[in-house]
Amino acid sequence: MYDQYAALIFDMDGTLVDSGQLHEYAWTATLNKYGIPIDRPLMRSLAGVPTKGTIEILLEKFGITATASLDEMNDFKEQAVHDSMHLYVKPTALIDVAQRYHGKKPMAIGTGAYTEEANKILALCGLDKYIDVVVGADQVQNPKPAPDTFLRCAELLGIDPAQCVVFEDSKLGLQAAASAGMAGIDVLLVHAIENDYFL
Template identity: 70%
Template structure:
């Protein structure tokens, strides 16, 4: 794939640059079971890319759950399960080759619904961190995906106009965020047959 018409590349992380669907499915399953929140697999898949706290809040409202634990505690529990299991599940997707090809040619960043610290660990573990100029996690923006803020922040950090950036995404909400940012979006399932194995 030739990207010469763009001045910068933005990757989503989970399900796009990194194969981590099973990691997050395990973490969510343990978390939702722990706090007695129903697991609706199609709903969970549709919420791919939405940060943990927002996802939990939406699930509690959707299923009218009576929970005693604060969102912060539930978020911390899920993050701990992710940390405990990262090494078992994550690996780069074929987009790693594209990132290697454009390293030093175009500025590249990751715009993710994960929190920055978690993204840094995952990308380092996959040997991808050194290829990327910036990581923008959900904790760095006021409105995460599907709002355009994450991708606009990537463009700002790279010093590039939004309309000159291309976004690689696997999730509908992420593609929506890229379009809202005025960027071209490439659906990695259609273009590369990369499918996020997440609550299939």
């Protein structure tokens, strides 16, 4: 199905990994702790935005003066993810695509999560053996919807961006793929994979 591409790049959360409930749990705990309202449609629209960026958007949207530093709130959320990831994460149906092209085409993860967290989640899901490169938000200057994440994946794989296909579940991610000059696959439309994140 994707034979015409030289490399496959997957977003992680909501795309290759079913982790919607993990992040909903962690965000709910974080927002409740720091007195930030939970706007479910807004949270869903921010899927793929790194933690600090999401917090900044929420504080501005609700006109809230933070009671803690961005670093503290980020660390609280990341700790909640770390402590509970084993309870929630599993591969999506896209594992079939990863298995089909394993050993035939290089594959990367381009995620808004931090690299260390991504590596742990991929290992928990048994997906790490299929992935050659993991690029997290901590590796790029500008996260999605900027193209940096996917361009870094292509660079590390040694593949021309125009020869890469990106699998994404979010509008921001698909925008990043287009900006990188890559083909984008909306996994909900093409593979019926729905991210159960703040539905």
